[in-house]
Amino acid sequence: MLKKEDLSRILGRCMASEADFAEIYEEEEVSETVSSLNAEVENVARTVKSGAGIRLYKGVQSVYGYLNDAEGERLDAIVDDLRRALGETEGKTASDIALTEKTYPNNNPVEKDFESVSLAERTEIVFRAERAAKGYDPRIVKTKARLLNVRQKVRIANSEGLLVSDVRVRTRLMMEAFAAEGDNFQSGGYNPGAGKGLEYWEEKTPESVGVEAARSAVVMLSAKDCPSGKMPVVIDNEFGGVIFHEACGHSLEATSVSRNQSVFAGKLGQRIAAPCVSAVDDGTIPGAWGSENVDDEGTPQRRRVLIENGILKSYMIDRLGGRRMGMEPTGSSRRQSYEFEPTSRMSNTFICAGTDSFESLFEGIEKGLYAKTMGGGSVNPMTGEFNFSVREGYLIENGKVTTPVKGASLIGSGAEILMNIEKVSDNLARGQGMCGSSSGSIPTDVGQPAIRVSSITVGGTANE
């Protein structure tokens, strides 16, 4: 990382231009992935990234330059390039920007840094998960697991005098189990993680991860074709929250709202969801996968109430989006790395717990789908059309959960689906995912209690 006086000098040079704001983002990241197949270590891969990104604004125009090995002349050359892109800068002289270091309490303390234990100990976490999966059922024929550990240090300095650092430590186990019976070959997966050190695996045991993946693979051996068409759907908790993430979350980001490219643009204070729906994006949950102390522009993370009893309360806004919208940033600016210009993104986003019992969600459904575990999805914020996939689903027949069915995608339009949420139960849980958008792939939690949607299009293959 650069010396404080260098940051002051470079920011001063940036501002001797047409720019009205300048920012330097520095990053050092160490990541390690231990990959194993059938409880044999195949590979240990380690990556050490270090680079910087410099951004200048002129009104709502932005210019961004990034490089690694960010020192001396190369940085100055990038700054010259950026200043030129904003227009000629005659007659402006550079003076250093005085920086004041700000510190915030650490919401995400780490007890056991991954590098504080031996590689053999890290590997044992992977083996424990695989052994549990293998031991779950004789039909489990293969297991595959990867343990990811990341430590990302960032420092942000800007022309308003801000200087702030953050350290984000994350761990995640990606487990896949394969079940076979005759020619029938199926897989099941489970990928939990946290913004914590290896102590997380004492709370979430690797065995429980292995068993969950194996259970899902074995269930899929007896899955029938999934029905298709519109029907009521009960979506369970944890990663089920991907429905809100896709159907609504992305369309509340300033990235699309500020350019009038979202179905929810201009709808603050209006009803956009059924009254039983309240939803939050909270980057301050201690040790959560999508948490951080400050966002990638140095603004403290916070809890944002997005929807309260169906009424739209807030968007997620970054600094540039805020300029376009005439609103304050909400601490929502995130990026994968210095190689991306940051923009408004989600952190830990979830539908709040309701009061309906889990059992009551199935009452009165003659024919429907129970989506127990979910894969990922995507959305076009402009039209609100979204999709997400069910990994493990079951038929609901006459109010009862019956036969397992093959994976299928669920599709709809965000504005409509939020109004069709009829019941919200009380078993709120969050699941971990990687969210992709213009500022790269970032860790986010999705979450919800089990919910019931009155009608959604199920993309199966069975026609009756």
Add this chain to the structure above:
Amino acid sequence: MNKQAWLDRAKEKGFDGLEIYRGHSAERSVEWFGGQMDSFVTSDVTGTSLRAVIGGKTAVLALEKIGDDPAEIDGTLDLLAAQAAIVSTKETDTLRAPEKTEEAKRDSEWKVPGADEILAALADVEKEILAYDPRIKQVTEAGWQDSVSGREIVNSLGVDVRDEGRTQILYAGAAAEENGEVKNDFNVEVVRDLSKFDPKAFAEKAAKGALEKLGGSPVPSGAYKVIFERKAMTSLFGALTDMFSGDLIGKGLSPLKDKRDGQIFSEKITVVDDPRCPDALRMANYDDEGCPTRKKILVENGVFKTMLHNTKSGARMGMESTGNGFRGGYASPVGVSPFNCAILPGEKSLEELQAEMGDGLVITNLAGLHAGLNHVTTDFSLQCSGYLVKDGKRERSVALVTVAGNFLDLMKKVVSVGSDLDWEYRTVACPSIAFESCAIAGA
């Protein structure tokens, strides 16, 4: 970086071998929005990946800051040794020895335009899209991207290869609105010489794409005759090309395990992988291990002939590398991937395929490919849009439906393969293909 110093020290430490892969990329891009320059991005990034084989086991480490200080070299090599020591697979890994190959060459002239010329072109594109039809409400984005990337691969057995490539693309999105309904579309073009670029023709594609989607609605659920238009076909096939990976086949995780020389697709389907293909945008004489590339027929008249390998996956199955050991980026491990992989085109145009189909559905766009596919079974269920065909003619737009099935089953039900293969900027390409039947879920 003094590569020789690293190779020498690895040898002194008793490593079987060391490979140094360096990737460099530099980008300049401009975006235009609302009548002015919106953003400008410039970058310069170099990354180094070290791959060591020690006692027959491989370890990899990627670094962005790398020096030649003896203590730094020693510390880094010791980390690699510790990583290799924990690998417990039974196979013995090796690095590649150099191989002679006649390098394919081709004329790939890129004329690099000045900043003013780029901004003027983007302004023209914006103006032309807005002028195309009163229902166009916004140019959602318009941009230019110029990227130069290069790689060097050196190893202790004497491999020493390097290459560099450039790509310039121009892209823009259009949004159309009618009766409160909004639809959008996007166009991308590879531009070798901006002075020959036609903003009007480019704008028409983006604008027309958005306008045609207006008024789209679901169709009733059921089995339909379908055509996957070339872009949709390319995205579906492209998402499943990992089935040809010799790594996954060797591990028993590909649906093509035990299927070699078997009929996996309709006899109308032939699949070729050719990193030296002269028609594709990108070309590689070597893979990322320094192995010379070559043309392979993966599927011939529906019969599965060749799987793809890197050095390691090939050795595990007693086979040679096919020159498909590519990385996702300098920091990614060497995997197995196709490079310029295509389903060979047939004779009929899309219009002729439609006429032949009579009544059915043409799928032009698929969404959710990262989640709606099962790579083990090839079952898929995806959001799609397109248009309904009646008596061989386009009738109306279709949106918010899903298409579902099993890819291996679907590829046995080919009616006709279209002639419209176009690589554009991709490394996987397919023509439009008509199928007997597919499950559609909608209203």
